[in-house]
Amino acid sequence: MRHTLTIFRKELKEILRDRRTLTVMLVIPLLIYPVLFAGISSFVQGQEEKADKEGLRVGLADTGEQEGFSVFIDGIPGIQQTLVSTDTAAIRQLIQGDSLDVVFYFPEGYTQALDSLQATGYRYYFTSTNNEFKTNQINTLSSSYQEHLTGLKLSELSVSPRILQPADAEAINLASQREQFGSVIGGIIPYFFIIFCLIGCMYPAMDLAAGEKERGTLETLLVAPATRMDIYLGKFLAVALSGFISAMAAIIGILIASRIISNGEGDMSGMMEMLNGLLEPLSVLSLLGILLPLNAFFAAITLMISIYARSFKEAQSMITPLMIVCIFPAIFGMLPGVELNMTTALVPILNVSLGAKEIIAGTIQPGPLALTYISLIAYAVVALMVSVRFFNDEKNIMKG
Amino acid sequence: MIRVSNVSKTFTLSRKQQKEMGADFQGKTVHAVDDISFHCQPGRIFTLLGPNGAGKTTTLRMIATILKPSSGEILVSGYNTVSSGAEVRRRLGFLTGGTGLYDRLTPNELIDYFGKLNSMDARELAKRKDELFTLLGIHEFANRRIGRFSTGMKQKVSIARTVIHDPEVVVFDEPTSGLDVIAAKSIIDLIRNSKLQGKTVIFSTHIMSEVNMLSDDLAIIHKGKMIYNNTFEQFKSGMQEATLEDEFIRIAAAHDTINV
Numbered sequence A: 001m002r003h004t005l006t007i008f009r010k011e012l013k014e015i016l017r018d019r020r021t022l023t024v025m026l027v028i029p030l031l032i033y034p035v036l037f038a039g040i041s042s043f044v045q046g047q048e049e050k051a052d053k054e055g056l057r058v059g060l061a062d063t064g065e066q067e068g069f070s071v072f073i074d075g076i077p078g079i080q081q082t083l084v085s086t087d088t089a090a091i092r093q094l095i096q097g098d099s100l101d102v103v104f105y106f107p108e109g110y111t112q113a114l115d116s117l118q119a120t121g122y123r124y125y126f127t128s129t130n131n132e133f134k135t136n137q138i139n140t141l142s143s144s145y146q147e148h149l150t151g152l153k154l155s156e157l158s159v160s161p162r163i164l165q166p167a168d169a170e171a172i173n174l175a176s177q178r179e180q181f182g183s184v185i186g187g188i189i190p191y192f193f194i195i196f197c198l199i200g201c202m203y204p205a206m207d208l209a210a211g212e213k214e215r216g217t218l219e220t221l222l223v224a225p226a227t228r229m230d231i232y233l234g235k236f237l238a239v240a241l242s243g244f245i246s247a248m249a250a251i252i253g254i255l256i257a258s259r260i261i262s263n264g265e266g267d268m269s270g271m272m273e274m275l276n277g278l279l280e281p282l283s284v285l286s287l288l289g290i291l292l293p294l295n296a297f298f299a300a301i302t303l304m305i306s307i308y309a310r311s312f313k314e315a316q317s318m319i320t321p322l323m324i325v326c327i328f329p330a331i332f333g334m335l336p337g338v339e340l341n342m343t344t345a346l347v348p349i350l351n352v353s354l355g356a357k358e359i360i361a362g363t364i365q366p367g368p369l370a371l372t373y374i375s376l377i378a379y380a381v382v383a384l385m386v387s388v389r390f391f392n393d394e395k396n397i398m399k400g
Numbered sequence B: 001m002i003r004v005s006n007v008s009k010t011f012t013l014s015r016k017q018q019k020e021m022g023a024d025f026q027g028k029t030v031h032a033v034d035d036i037s038f039h040c041q042p043g044r045i046f047t048l049l050g051p052n053g054a055g056k057t058t059t060l061r062m063i064a065t066i067l068k069p070s071s072g073e074i075l076v077s078g079y080n081t082v083s084s085g086a087e088v089r090r091r092l093g094f095l096t097g098g099t100g101l102y103d104r105l106t107p108n109e110l111i112d113y114f115g116k117l118n119s120m121d122a123r124e125l126a127k128r129k130d131e132l133f134t135l136l137g138i139h140e141f142a143n144r145r146i147g148r149f150s151t152g153m154k155q156k157v158s159i160a161r162t163v164i165h166d167p168e169v170v171v172f173d174e175p176t177s178g179l180d181v182i183a184a185k186s187i188i189d190l191i192r193n194s195k196l197q198g199k200t201v202i203f204s205t206h207i208m209s210e211v212n213m214l215s216d217d218l219a220i221i222h223k224g225k226m227i228y229n230n231t232f233e234q235f236k237s238g239m240q241e242a243t244l245e246d247e248f249i250r251i252a253a254a255h256d257t258i259n260v
Helices: A002-017 A019-054 A067-074 A088-096 A110-115 A132-156 A177-215 A217-222 A228-262 A269-278 A281-308 A312-332 A350-361 A366-392 A394-398 B015-020 B056-063 B085-090 B107-117 B122-136 B151-163 B181-196 B208-214 B232-237 B244-259
Strands: A056-061 A079-084 A102-105 A123-125 B002-012 B029-040 B045-049 B071-076 B092-096 B169-173 B200-205 B217-222 B225-231
Touching: A002 A019, A002 A177, A002 A228, A002 B107, A019 A132, A019 A177, A019 A228, A056 A067, A056 A088, A056 A132, A067 A079, A067 A110, A067 A132, A079 A088, A088 A102, A088 A123, A177 A217, A177 A228, A177 A281, A177 A312, A177 A350, A217 A228, A217 B092, A228 A281, A228 A366, A281 A312, A281 A350, A281 A366, A281 A394, A312 A350, A350 A366, A366 A394, B002 B056, B029 B056, B029 B200, B029 B217, B045 B056, B045 B208, B056 B071, B056 B169, B056 B200, B085 B092, B092 B151, B107 B122, B107 B151, B122 B151, B151 B181, B169 B181, B181 B200, B181 B208, B200 B208, B208 B244, B217 B232, B217 B244, B225 B232, B225 B244
Parallel strands: A056 A079, A056 A102, B029 B225, B045 B200, B045 B217, B092 B169, B169 B200
Antiparallel strands: A102 A123, B002 B029, B002 B071, B217 B225
């Protein structure tokens, strides 16, 4: 046991000194989401600010029929109106040259047709590729004009606007904020744990077995008085810890990123409620209970492949497909309608994805959860046993 | 002391390896080492001479407990390599031509690591490390990462690692291969000093000048079989050819003729 610890410490020291491993294990998972989300969020914010600052520049084609609309928008703040020519090509140029955001075109006879309730209509020219916020403002403007017209017609007929919506409906979602939030972000967190736990195990595993074989250092370790089990366990623990750190870094990264998205404003109560719920000892224990066996499972499998491989490169080419195999059940668990039951609890990775989601949302059932624990521990133990056997096999140790 | 008794080692080949052996090859196994016995004594240098692929490395790896014999028995300082592997390793130093050092550690850290794995207590380890670093001239680069060292510097650290726990038995597997004259000299000195300190020394080589310089006892191993085993004095007095090379080739050829 003392040797295991000595080996574990030394492996950890080496991992921490390897810039490549450290980048993949810690820096990327921690920074990728905050950077990505901060980028997206600052771009969106920029667009919104631009839309607000410029206001909506509305052109009215001078057909002589624009009077009613002009009066309607006159009272709306942030709208500047200009009269423009009725020529379609000229209108197109104004929009595409970004001189105006929208041009409304009311055809000849529009006002009269409106008064006599005959079929008529208007066009508005805009470009949706410009700024999403402006596009929304333009569509809203048009529909509120329509509502305005409806209101006018109804009051001419002395009919209450209630005729169009006799009853109001109020939707009340009984899911707690934690449940709602959990079903969204709860699916994402285990997914990232799974992916980054595997990535965090991969590099150290390749380095600590295949890499050591390639560099000829494994032989020097094998002739030290430590037993093979000591050596294996020391390496296994180092690989597992690095996977765990990597996964935690990714989760912390996501939490930072979601803060960035909400940007301090907006309704954070669901998120806070979920976090508070997660920090309850029982939730933390339940989550660790499914995440740690998965962690051990990944460490054992990556190490096993690495022990089998002749070289670092061969280990790399064998571990990459594993990554793809593991992503599928993780993604499957994020799909709506897939739930943790007595069958899905037996599928490795999928059960982690589903179980963690329900623990985060607070909807977990004891039966499937217990089965998830049992099956995950069983998978981890089997992977560990096979992996140890590989390490004890002379053929694998002497390869390369 | 090392006692090797009727040891054989067979490797089972994969299908791919069987193909690589050529069309004449039959069966699924190769005998890397075939029923060899010898005995190395403290204070003497035992040389294992043989061409590449003769089975030298396999034999030394079995002594060092890295591989298990398929049959036969090896005792190192009275301990069985299979049943008491850890006891054997505690008393054994192993050095190969490839230095096999951790690039991201410093010599200080590396030697501490192997000292701890040998269960040395901190004070004993520090003292022994200081002695070895002085002897080998490692102090000036003791706290720099090994990755950027020259081969000569690495070789020194490698020597310190091999003998940090003051082993009774030292195994050298072609220790000078790939080294320049100066680095090779430090290995030759180490082998000689180990002998003077009363350690049991076994070393494998295919370089005749080293055989001549160092051997007290000589065994020639060829195609997995031991074809000569006696003192080096006896070998020299019984030589039928003028040089060691020619004598070695003569003995190997004679063995091939008998077996064909």
